[in-house]
Amino acid sequence: MKPNAESALPLYAQLEEILSQRINAGELNPGDQLPAEDQLVSEFEVSRTTVRTTIQNLARRGMVEIRRGKGTFVAQPKIATSLAGLTGFVEDMHALGRRPTARLLGYQIVPADETVATKLKVDVGTSVMYIRRVRLANDIALCYDETYLPRDLGEKVIADNLETEPIFTLLELKYQTPLSEAEYRLEAISADSKVAEVLNIEVGSPIFFIERNSYSAEGRPVDYEKLYYRGDHIQFVTRLIRPACVGGPAGIA
Numbered sequence: 001m002k003p004n005a006e007s008a009l010p011l012y013a014q015l016e017e018i019l020s021q022r023i024n025a026g027e028l029n030p031g032d033q034l035p036a037e038d039q040l041v042s043e044f045e046v047s048r049t050t051v052r053t054t055i056q057n058l059a060r061r062g063m064v065e066i067r068r069g070k071g072t073f074v075a076q077p078k079i080a081t082s083l084a085g086l087t088g089f090v091e092d093m094h095a096l097g098r099r100p101t102a103r104l105l106g107y108q109i110v111p112a113d114e115t116v117a118t119k120l121k122v123d124v125g126t127s128v129m130y131i132r133r134v135r136l137a138n139d140i141a142l143c144y145d146e147t148y149l150p151r152d153l154g155e156k157v158i159a160d161n162l163e164t165e166p167i168f169t170l171l172e173l174k175y176q177t178p179l180s181e182a183e184y185r186l187e188a189i190s191a192d193s194k195v196a197e198v199l200n201i202e203v204g205s206p207i208f209f210i211e212r213n214s215y216s217a218e219g220r221p222v223d224y225e226k227l228y229y230r231g232d233h234i235q236f237v238t239r240l241i242r243p244a245c246v247g248g249p250a251g252i253a
Contacts, residue, residue: 002044011046012053018044019054023063023074034064034072059202062232065140068200075232079137083238086182086214088168089135089143098137102163105132105198109151116148119213119224129154133162134198137233144198144228153177153222167223168214177222182214186236195228206231 003014022028035043040051055072058064065075081092093100110130117124128148135143147167149157157170171177189209196203207228214223 003046003050012050012057015040015044015046015050015054016057019058020061020063028074030074030076032074033070034074036071059232065232066202076138076140078232079142079234081234081236083184083186083236086179088166089145090166090169093137096137099139101136101139103134103136104162105134107131107154107158107162109154112148116224120148120150120221122150127151129158131158131162131167140233141199142230142233144195146226148224150222171222178217179214179222180217180219182212182223185211188231191228199228199230201230201232208234208236 001018003011003018005011007014019028019034028034034040034055037048037051040046040054041048044051055064055066059066059072062075062078064072066072079093079096079098081096087095089102090100108130109127111125112120112122112128114124116128117126120126120128122128128151131145131147131149131154133145133147134141135145149167153171153175156175157167160170160174168179172179187209189207191199191201191203191205191207193203195201195207196205199205208231210225210227210229212223212225212227213221214225216222
């Protein structure tokens with residue numbers, strides 16, 4: 001089946017439908033590499049512009065992912081992770097049957113700006129530990145993680161291997177700082193050049209941005225994170241309970 005130049009549908013839309021049908025039918029499986037651009041041009045007798053538009057549309061739909069310098073691959077089904085409890089990346093991926101790994105990009109002592117100082121309840125300018133990591137699931141870069149810790153805790157955890165040991169686990173099991181709760185703020189944004197480079201995606205790609213402020217059992221803020229999750233690979237789910245005071249015979253919509 002090839003695009004028909006006499007159809008009312010643009011050629012790129014026809015090619016998009018052909019390739020999406022192959023993916024949905026299992027002819028192309030998650031992780032499979034799509035034919036190279038030259039092959040698609042030859043097979044479907046269309047222009048490079050048509051092929052590129054098609055691939056970009058499939059990528060926006062989350063059906064394929066473009067890996068710089070490697071090619072275009074059929075995307076894995078989106079990961080559905082719950083917001084029902086305070087869990088870390090490693091715990092979430094293990095629960096979903098994925099293999100979590102991390103790549104440490106760097107760490108340094110920095111003065112707390114107004115936001116960090118507010119989140120960690122320290123004075124502006126106080127020295128805190130700033131850690132940057134990429135979090136991967138089955139070798140796919142899924143999340144860029146910027147973590148701020150009070151200096152005393154931060155200097156402890158950086159002595160460990162942060163590519164294999166989760167910070168939550170280190171805090172709780174090694175440094176006697178059990179976590180009890182966290183505040184989340186989630187919004188949809190577009191990837192800037194820094195995040196796009198780290199996650200190997202295009203600038204402007206959809207991103208879930210999460211701010212997470214975690215507290216110890218004593219109520220001490222011990223962790224402030226800025227998390228950038230790829231929107232083409234993950235979705236967040238939660239279960240909501242209707243308050244007892246709402247609804248009932250007089251409040252049923």
